[in-house]
Amino acid sequence: MARMQQSTSKKRRRRPEQARGKMKKRVCHFCSERVDYIDYKDVAILRKYMSDRAKIRARRVTGNCPRHQREVAVAIKSAREMALLPYLGTGR
């Protein structure tokens, strides 16, 4: 029991101060490229925002701004409906 508690607290431990400080703040790719429409047909771009298990990557991973993250998510979902992208990946 006591050992279990110890292991969970270990997992929750924060990254050392130094590493956190080094984390680069990513700028939204679509903002910097001034993309005004994210096309659901452009599978190659959308793939970059999916994990190998075909899940949509979180905003904190992609570094997208709220608006573009939302547009990416909608585009991926549209592409899935048309079988351009999978709902489930084969990864792992």
Next chain:
Amino acid sequence: MRTYELMTIHRPALEESDVRDRVTDVEKYLENAGGKVTSTDIWGKRRFAYEIDHLSEGYYTVVTFEAETEAVDGLDRMLSLSDEVLRHKVVRPGA
């Protein structure tokens, strides 16, 4: 009049020329309904990311057009009823 984009997936058992005919039917329908077709793109056969009706590929086509809302409703019904069309999607790009 609004700009729309239609994507359809036709059954893989069809001939490519049949698919072309089906797409021209759609174009004719739109023009009769007072619309204007700006571009049509026949992608050809493409593998699906997952099986649809136990099929693993289909003919993809993309048609961009301008039309009234009522015309799109009719188009939607027409494609839903068609046995040759596996799936279709109408979007308004940039809106």
